[in-house]
Amino acid sequence: MPAAPEAKYTEETVLWVKHHTDKLMTFAITRPEAYRFSAGQFSRLGFRDGEGFIWRAYSVVSAEYADDLEYFAVLIPGGPMSAKLAELKAGDTVLLDKNATGFLLPERFVDGKDLIMLCTGSGIAPFLSILEQPEIWQRFERLALVHSVSYADELIFNERIAQLSEHPLIGEYTGRLRFIPVLTRETGGRLNRRLPELLKSGELSAALEIPFTPADTRFMICGNPAMVKDTFQALLDMGFAMHRNRIPGQIMMENGF
Incomplete structure (x- = not known):
């Protein structure tokens, strides 16, 4: 039997958010102890959206050995994920796919x-x-x-x-x-x-x-x-x-x- 969707992600806490311009932002979330990635890979981040989910890929800015996970996002007008990120603040939660991926290594x-x-x-x-x-x-x-x-x-x-x-x-x-x-x-x-x-x-x-x-x-x-x-x-x-x-x-x- 395939794993339930909930088993494929963790729910992480937003540690800080910084808006650099009206379109550019960086933010960091807590890092699960078991989360592993190689420098150059990306994470899938998500939010609950009505009865479903919305997911997007973001390259990890943090070093492999960092205690938290930092990301850089460009907000796109009218983009559903951008709308979620634009309202993000410390203490909010973000869904993190348990597996990092990517071959830019x-x-x-x-x-x-x-x-x-x-x-x-x-x-x-x-x-x-x-x-x-x-x-x-x-x-x-x-x-x-x-x-x-x-x-x-x-x-x-x-x-x-x-x-x-x-x-x-x-x-x-x-x-x-x-x-x-x-x-x-x-x-x-x-x-x-x-x-x-x-x-x-x-x-x-x-x-x-x-x-x-x-x-x-x-x-x-x-x-x-x-x-x-x-x-x-x-x-x-x-x-x-x-x-x-x-x-x-x-x-x-x-x-x-």
């Missing part, structure tokens, strides 16, 4: 010297988790995070990334990280075009001061579907290939949640 790469993480919007979430893992800093010689957003007020994690240099587990390695924010709808950023265009023109490689080669460079892409598709195609045109379990390549990608 840097350990799947069998080789490579440089890890380039390309993201738009909420696609930065899995990379924030990955960057708090000591193993990633020891595995790659250079790390690069490129976060593309429309406007400067959407770059809500810049300070957090800067503070990695004070992290007790990884602070000594953070000189290996290059971080570049990209603005696409206003000037003022170091780069101001879409990621696929920056790849094709060579501007991104030059800005990072990292040559992109199939032998050394590994790419992880997460964000809106149009960006993921176009960036993937740009990399294919540059001679890189999708990474598959039985056929090692240089690209892993996932649509942002």
Whole structure:
């Protein structure tokens, strides 16, 4: 007999909520002792909705060893899940699927010297988790995070990334990280075009001061579907290939949640 739906999730308490703009929010919930995930994976969060449930996937921002679970959400006007999240406050409850999932995992790469993480919007979430893992800093010689957003007020994690240099587990390695924010709808950023265009023109490689080669460079892409598709195609045109379990390549990608 299949397990009852209730057996597939736990009910967790919201610890804090922060609204960064009218569309961007972060929040944290309690973490069950048995909950396990790998940096780069996502959780399914849900609410009771009438006689049923509403579920959505959100990448975990927290480190694997964190005591709580943090998430980053972009609120979509008219979205049923966004409506629930917009009203969220400390002390409320959220449903958490017991199993994390996802394959945006840097350990799947069998080789490579440089890890380039390309993201738009909420696609930065899995990379924030990955960057708090000591193993990633020891595995790659250079790390690069490129976060593309429309406007400067959407770059809500810049300070957090800067503070990695004070992290007790990884602070000594953070000189290996290059971080570049990209603005696409206003000037003022170091780069101001879409990621696929920056790849094709060579501007991104030059800005990072990292040559992109199939032998050394590994790419992880997460964000809106149009960006993921176009960036993937740009990399294919540059001679890189999708990474598959039985056929090692240089690209892993996932649509942002």
